[in-house]
Amino acid sequence: MSHSLSQVLQQRLQQRHAQQQYRQVATRSGLQGTQVTVAGQALLNFSSNDYLNLAGNPSLIAKVQQQLSYTGLGSGASHLICGHSEEHEALCERLQNFIGAPRVMLFSCGYMANLALLTTLFERADLIVQDKLNHASLIDAGRFSDATHRRFRHLDNESLRQQLRGEFRLTGVVTDGVFSMDGDSANVAQYLAMPEMNNKTLIVDDAHGFGVVGHRGVGVTEGLWQDHSEQLILMGTFGKALGSAGAFVAGSAVVIDALQQFARPYVYTTALSPVAALTTLVAIESLSDHPQWLTQLQQNIAYFRYAAESEGLPLMPSTSAIQPLLVGDESSCLTLGEKLRQQGFWVGVIRPPTVPQNQCRLRITITREHTEPQIKQLVTTLAKLIAKNKD
Ligand SMILES: Cc1ncc(COP(=O)(O)O)c(C=O)c1O
Known part of the structure; x- marks a missing residue:
């Protein structure tokens, strides 16, 4: 029996509602930051990936504004047609130096970069x-x-x-650097040292480590490139710690050459806006000029963990800016998130299919500009709400 599209979709949407997994878009006014306004309500923001608070940084905005009339707004075409500008090229070179990788190429977002990597580099005979x-x-x-x-x-x-195990032409081992919903990290050096990894490629998606992890903010692959530039491929994004948008892949010359020739999510799409490329470039330069940003973020993370442990909150083993609080079922997690919102805090309420069943969680993210009183306020409010729930 044939159905109309809207009948089928209504049914699927109703199921989403019934499972308490329906998500809603909230419209924020003004700049991204630790304090935001949503529908007229002022909220302390503990839900963004803007870990260094660069998305709304006045000095970065001013630097980008100064060059905007030279850069222009759009790229106008794909990289291989006429979309690749000086800003894109300068960003690639800067990233190569910053990471210590042989070559870098840009993508319009991390999803596209990951799609390009796994569908282009590995074919039927591979694992x-x-x-x-x-x-x-x-x-x-x-x-x-x-x-x-x-x-x-x-x-x-x-x-x-x-x-x-098994015989394959090529093998790619793929891991997040910092895991997006758990906040823990892969031990990339350990993977590279495994005898079983001989002749195999390690692909690291460090969307949440790039810009914040390591002494210089290179992420979980910092210090590994000199010895492993043929074996390692890194995907990083600009939309998180660097406060911009877009993504890159770093790897050997032959990997980048092949992706530029064969990766359909690179070839058949408009190049990243030059504004995003310029913003990212300015952000990386500013990060190199302000190494204290990384320590300030680490101090805030440590303070959150100390305060949360003092209140007996069930923390997960994460030393990153992602500090999830496991709640369990959808209904309890939604209620907790909603109550926090009523009290002026915005945290991510994460439910399946993003996480496994019964592992719903509040995804709390700590950023550089959060103050200790703000963090303390969140922790105390959470502890009170959780205690009330138990009564
Ligand atoms: C680990 C990870 N990889 C990739 C992506 C996708 O990156 P983008 O938002 O640039 O598409 C995200 C988040 O969005 C992410 O958290």
Whole structure:
């Protein structure tokens, strides 16, 4: 029996509502920052990935404004037609130096970059093995690739070894650097040192580590490029710590050359806006001039963990800016998120399919410009709400 599209979609949407998994867009007014306004309500923002608070940084905005009439607004075409500007090229060179990678290319977003990596580099005779908690864009990319696709238990070396078994032409091991919903990190150096990784490629999606992790903010691959530039591929995004938009892939010359020739999500799409390229360039330069930004963020993360532990909040083993609080079912998580909102705090309420069933969580993110009193206020409010729930 045939149905109309709206009948089928209504049914699916009703199911989403019934499972308490329906999501809503909230419109923010003004700049991204630690204090934001949503529908007239002032909120302390603990939900953004703008870890260094660069998206609304006045000095970065002024620098971008100064060059805007030279840069212009749009790229006008794909990189291979006429969309690749001086700003894109300067950003690639700056990223190569910053990371210490042989070559870098740009993508319009991280989803596209991941799609390009796994569908272009691996073909039918090949194997892709991914951490089970990798970002959805990597899991989708693995499914869309013609290669055999396997997953190993989260951060479990033994499970990875098992999944590497068998004869394949090429093998790619794929992991998030900092995991987006758990905040813990892959031990990339350990993976590279495994004898089973000999002749295999390691692909790291460090969307949440790039710009904040490591002594210089290179992320989880900092210091590994000199010895592993042929084996390592890094995907990083500009929409999080760098306060801009877009993404890059860093790797060997041959990997970048092949992606530029064969990756359909690179070839058949308009190049990233030069404004985003310029903003990212300015952000990386500012980060190099302000190493204290990284320590300030680390201090805030440590303070949050100290305050939360003092209140007995059930923290997860994360040292990153992502500090989730496991709640369980959808209804309890939604209620907690809503009550926090009523009291002036904005945190991410994360439910399936983003996380497994019964692992709904509040995804609290700590940023550089949060003050200790703001963090303390959040922790005390949370502790009171959780205690009330138990009564
Ligand atoms: C780990 C990870 N990879 C990739 C992406 C996708 O990046 P983008 O937002 O630039 O598409 C995200 C988030 O959006 C992410 O958290």
